[in-house]
Amino acid sequence: MTALAETAGELRPVLSRVRLGYDTERFPFAAVLRRDVFRVGSLESLHRDIQASRASRGQRTELRTRDNLAARALVQRLPDSAPFFQLYHEFMRLVLAPVAGRSLSYSNRPKIRVHFPQTPSVSSFHADAPVTERVDQINFWLPITDVHGSAALQLESDYGLQDYAPAPLRYGQALIFDGGYLGHGSVLNTTDVTRISFDMRFGYRGATTRAEGIHLMNRIVRRLDRLGRS
Ligand SMILES: [Fe+2]
Numbered sequence: 001m002t003a004l005a006e007t008a009g010e011l012r013p014v015l016s017r018v019r020l021g022y023d024t025e026r027f028p029f030a031a032v033l034r035r036d037v038f039r040v041g042s043l044e045s046l047h048r049d050i051q052a053s054r055a056s057r058g059q060r061t062e063l064r065t066r067d068n069l070a071a072r073a074l075v076q077r078l079p080d081s082a083p084f085f086q087l088y089h090e091f092m093r094l095v096l097a098p099v100a101g102r103s104l105s106y107s108n109r110p111k112i113r114v115h116f117p118q119t120p121s122v123s124s125f126h127a128d129a130p131v132t133e134r135v136d137q138i139n140f141w142l143p144i145t146d147v148h149g150s151a152a153l154q155l156e157s158d159y160g161l162q163d164y165a166p167a168p169l170r171y172g173q174a175l176i177f178d179g180g181y182l183g184h185g186s187v188l189n190t191t192d193v194t195r196i197s198f199d200m201r202f203g204y205r206g207a208t209t210r211a212e213g214i215h216l217m218n219r220i221v222r223r224l225d226r227l228g229r230s
Contacts, residue, residue, distance in 0.1 A: 011210055013217035017155060017167065017177035018224055020099065024172045027091050029144045032084050033196070037074050044145045046071070046194040047116045063116040071114040071196075085109065088198070096140070096202070099223050100216060106140075106202035113186075115151060115195040121186045125154070125164060128201065129180035136207035138217050139179030143197040146170045151195040156183040176220055180213065 024030070030043055040049045050071075051061040078084055088110060097104050115122045129135050141153055152166035159181055167175055177184070179201070189195065204212050 011214060012159065012181075013178055013214045013221065015217075015221045016158070016182045017175060018221045019169065020095070020174045020176055020220075020224060021172060022091070022095050022174065027087055027095070029084070029087060029142070030171060032087060033075065033144060036078070036082065036084060038071075043196050044193045046114075046196070050116075063119055065119055065122075068114045068116055068119050068122055071116070072112045075112040075114075076109075080109070092202075099220050099227075100202075100204070101219055101223065102216075103205045104202050105205045105207075107200035110140075110142075110198035110200040113195070113197050113199070115186060115189045115197075117151075117189050117192050117194065120188050123184075123186045125162070125183050125185035127179065127181050127183050132180070132201070134201065134203070135180060135210040136203040136213040136216075137180055137201040138203065138213055138220075139177050139184075139199065139201055140174060141177070141197060141199045142174040143169050143171060143195060145194060145196050147193075147195050147197070149191050150187050151189050151191040151193050153197075154185055154187055159183075176217070178213075178217055 034040060034043060038046055040046055047063055050063070050067070054061045075084065092104070092106055096106075113122050128137070128139065146169070147153070148168040149166050152168050153175065154164040155167050155177065157163050157165065160183070162183060164183065164185065164187075169175060204216055207213065207216075
């Protein structure tokens with residue numbers, strides 16, 4: 001067990017992860033990406049559209065890491081004013097901030113991930129705090145497609161155990177987890193669905209301590225439990 005995991009064991013939130021359900025009619029991330037970026041009927045089968053288009057041009061249809069990155073770049077290069085990013089900020093203001101109950105600091109641009117079937121991990125196993133040195137932050141992960149099995153984010157069951165297992169989510173749920181300390185990552189996607197997701201870290205505005213991160217995580221867990229939204 002690492003020193004960080006031992007620290008987390010001494011001082012830890014009541015739960016290391018919680019699901020947050022939201023209304024996809026109000027926050028239609030998938031519809032906006034289909035309309036403004038990918039122009040396909042279903043994001044889950046985006047790989048099939050790309051493969052069919054390549055086959056029709058006589059090109060090889062096998063998808064690789066560089067295809068994941070190229071698809072993600074289509075979203076990342078949208079300007080800050082794009083409806084997708086506006087929707088993201090509205091979500092943080094209208095859904096996440098009220099659950100947190102205090103003003104938050106969060107990434108201005110989330111990280112987009114596109115994980116096509118049969119392509120390798122898009123994020124190897126790690127915990128964030130040793131890299132970011134931000135002990136006050138909590139992780140937010142929102143799939144824009146339903147995710148299960150090897151298309152999902154993989155999490156440890158407890159700090160330092162490295163027993164990674166998928167966290168299945170449907171579109172309309174986000175995962176809030178203690179990713180500064182809890183190991184997470186992805187694996188070869190052996191499902192037949194494309195996974196598109198975005199993630200970011202957040203904390204109380206002005207926070208600097210692990211205790212503040214734990215307070216934030218606990219508050220979210222308890223509020224979601226009370227609201228019956230987890
Ligand atoms: Fe991470």
